[in-house]
Amino acid sequence: MVVRESLSNEIESIMTVIGHNYDVVVREITLGRTGRKAAIIYIATIGDTDTINKNVLQPLMQMEVTNEDSQSDRFKERVMQSTISLSEMMETDSRTVCIRNLLSGNTALMLEDISTYIILSTSNLEGRSIAEPTSESVVRGSREGFIEKISTNISLIRQRIKDPSFTMLQYHVGKRSERELVVAFIKDIANDQMVEEVCRRIELIDIDDAAESGFIEQFIEDNTFSPFPQVMNTERPDRVVSALMEGKVAILLDGTPFVLLVPVTFPMMLYSPEDNNERWLFSSLIRMMRYILAVVSLYLPSLYIAFISFHQGLIPTKLAISITSSREGVPFPTFVEAMMMELTIEILREAAIRLPKPIGQAIGMVGGLVIGQSAVQAGIVSPIMVIIVAVTAISSYTVPLYSAGIAIRMLRFFMMLASAVLGLYGIIMASLLILSHIMKLKSFGTNYAGVYVHYRPTDWRDSIVKFPLKWLKNRQKLLEPKNKERLNIHETQVEGTGNEGSAE
Incomplete structure (x- = not known):
C-alpha cells in the first residue's frame, strides 16, 4: 500500500x-x-x-x-x-x-x-416538495410527480415496484458538471439487446454539462432531423412504472423532473396515463376521439385552403355561397389568411407559456378573442377562417404529450404549404411522404409506427380501441419482452374466489 x-x-x-x-x-x-x-x-x-x-x-x-x-x-x-x-x-x-x-x-x-x-454521505441538497405534475394532468390517477432530486424520483418508482428484478445502472454525464444518470428496467422483462443499446448510447455522450434530460434525448435519438419525438418524457411516476412493466427502459437524470422512456412509438404519444385507470369503454371512446382530433389538427386548415383555392366544385352549393359571402372584402388569398391566423395563434400560445400563470391564461383567452374579432371587423380575415383556426387550436390541445403536439403543429404548416401549391394532390403527396417517414423511422430498433406495421392481432387489443383488462393477458410482442405474459387470468380468478385475507 x-x-x-x-x-x-x-x-x-x-x-x-x-x-x-x-x-x-x-x-x-x-x-x-x-x-x-x-x-x-x-x-x-x-x-x-x-x-x-x-x-x-x-x-x-x-x-x-x-x-x-x-x-x-x-x-x-x-x-x-x-x-x-x-x-x-x-x-x-x-x-x-x-x-x-x-x-x-x-x-x-x-x-x-x-x-x-x-x-x-452527508449531502443536504435543497429541493422542492413532491407536487402534482403540471404538464400531464389527469382526472383519475396519482397526484405525485417527479422533482429535481434523482434520489426522490427513484424512491417514487421503488414505492410502486416491489420486484427484485427491478435493476438500476448508474452513470455520470458531463465533463465539467457531472450529473448522476440512472438507467432503470425490469431485468426479466426488458429485452437485453435494447438495454445494451441504451447503455451504449449513453456511454458515448460527450458534453460539458447535461443540464436537462432534453440534452440526453438529443444524443440518444435515432434520427436527429425527424420532427417526431423518438423518446418520451414524463413527469408521472405511474407512467414510468407502467412503461417498465411493458419492457421499456427509463432514464433518470439528476436535476430534472422529466424522466425519459425508450423505446416509443407514435401511437403511444396519444395514450394518456388515465387510459389505464378508467373502464375500457370510456378509455376507448376518449382514445378514438384523440386520434380523430389529432387528424383534425393536422389537416383542417390545409383542407380548407385546398377546397377554397382549387376544388370549389367539391363544396356543397349552399355552403360555398355562405363561405363566399363571408370572404367578401378579404384582401388576402386563402393561404395567406390561414397562415396569418395560425402564426397569431402560435404567438399567443408562446406568450401565454412565458408569462406568469395568472396573466398567461388571461392573455391567451382575451388576446385570442380580441384579435379574432378585430381582424374580422377590419375585413382582414373571414369569420369562417377564425372558426377553422379556433377548432384546429382546440383539437391540438387534446394530444397528451407536449412534444407530440409540437410535431403535429410543425407538420400542419407543411400541409398548408402543400395544399396551397397543389391542392388535394399536394395534401395526398405530403401525407404519403409523412407516412413513409414514419414507417421507416425506428426508436431503439422498434418500428415507430408501432402495431400498425406488424400484423399481430393480440397487439391491437391496446391500440385505438382498448380492450377489457382481462383480455390484455400478454405484453405487446413489438417490444420483444422476455416475459410475454402480463396477466395470469386463471390465477387471478382463483385468488378472487377465496375468503382468505392478505398477509400484508
Missing part, C-alpha cells in the same frame, strides 16, 4: 482542483487520544453541517487508544466500522472520485499514513 507522505500536501492538491472558495471547509483534527492526525473536507452550502458535527467530528475527536492503532489497516477499519455513525460510506483511492463526491455534497475523510479516501 502506498503511504501518503503529507496530509497538508494532499489537502492542497484537492483545493487546487476545486478552488479556494469560501464555502469549502477544511478541518484538520487529532483523533482523540490516539495522537493520529486526520482531515475532513466538505462544502458547507450543500453538506449537512449538523450531521458532520454530530456523527463525524465528535466521534473522531473522542476516540480512545487501542492495541490495534499501530496497524494502519486495522485503524482504518475501526474508524469506518465502529467510530463514525453513518449508514453510507465508501472507500476510494481515486482523487477524481473524491472530488466528484465533494462537489455532490459528501464529506472526504483523510487519515494520516493511509493513502485512501473515506467518502461519507
Whole structure:
C-alpha cells in the first residue's frame, strides 16, 4: 500500500482542483487520544453541517487508544466500522472520485499514513416538495410527480415496484458538471439487446454539462432531423412504472423532473396515463376521439385552403355561397389568411407559456378573442377562417404529450404549404411522404409506427380501441419482452374466489 507522505500536501492538491472558495471547509483534527492526525473536507452550502458535527467530528475527536492503532489497516477499519455513525460510506483511492463526491455534497475523510479516501454521505441538497405534475394532468390517477432530486424520483418508482428484478445502472454525464444518470428496467422483462443499446448510447455522450434530460434525448435519438419525438418524457411516476412493466427502459437524470422512456412509438404519444385507470369503454371512446382530433389538427386548415383555392366544385352549393359571402372584402388569398391566423395563434400560445400563470391564461383567452374579432371587423380575415383556426387550436390541445403536439403543429404548416401549391394532390403527396417517414423511422430498433406495421392481432387489443383488462393477458410482442405474459387470468380468478385475507 502506498503511504501518503503529507496530509497538508494532499489537502492542497484537492483545493487546487476545486478552488479556494469560501464555502469549502477544511478541518484538520487529532483523533482523540490516539495522537493520529486526520482531515475532513466538505462544502458547507450543500453538506449537512449538523450531521458532520454530530456523527463525524465528535466521534473522531473522542476516540480512545487501542492495541490495534499501530496497524494502519486495522485503524482504518475501526474508524469506518465502529467510530463514525453513518449508514453510507465508501472507500476510494481515486482523487477524481473524491472530488466528484465533494462537489455532490459528501464529506472526504483523510487519515494520516493511509493513502485512501473515506467518502461519507452527508449531502443536504435543497429541493422542492413532491407536487402534482403540471404538464400531464389527469382526472383519475396519482397526484405525485417527479422533482429535481434523482434520489426522490427513484424512491417514487421503488414505492410502486416491489420486484427484485427491478435493476438500476448508474452513470455520470458531463465533463465539467457531472450529473448522476440512472438507467432503470425490469431485468426479466426488458429485452437485453435494447438495454445494451441504451447503455451504449449513453456511454458515448460527450458534453460539458447535461443540464436537462432534453440534452440526453438529443444524443440518444435515432434520427436527429425527424420532427417526431423518438423518446418520451414524463413527469408521472405511474407512467414510468407502467412503461417498465411493458419492457421499456427509463432514464433518470439528476436535476430534472422529466424522466425519459425508450423505446416509443407514435401511437403511444396519444395514450394518456388515465387510459389505464378508467373502464375500457370510456378509455376507448376518449382514445378514438384523440386520434380523430389529432387528424383534425393536422389537416383542417390545409383542407380548407385546398377546397377554397382549387376544388370549389367539391363544396356543397349552399355552403360555398355562405363561405363566399363571408370572404367578401378579404384582401388576402386563402393561404395567406390561414397562415396569418395560425402564426397569431402560435404567438399567443408562446406568450401565454412565458408569462406568469395568472396573466398567461388571461392573455391567451382575451388576446385570442380580441384579435379574432378585430381582424374580422377590419375585413382582414373571414369569420369562417377564425372558426377553422379556433377548432384546429382546440383539437391540438387534446394530444397528451407536449412534444407530440409540437410535431403535429410543425407538420400542419407543411400541409398548408402543400395544399396551397397543389391542392388535394399536394395534401395526398405530403401525407404519403409523412407516412413513409414514419414507417421507416425506428426508436431503439422498434418500428415507430408501432402495431400498425406488424400484423399481430393480440397487439391491437391496446391500440385505438382498448380492450377489457382481462383480455390484455400478454405484453405487446413489438417490444420483444422476455416475459410475454402480463396477466395470469386463471390465477387471478382463483385468488378472487377465496375468503382468505392478505398477509400484508
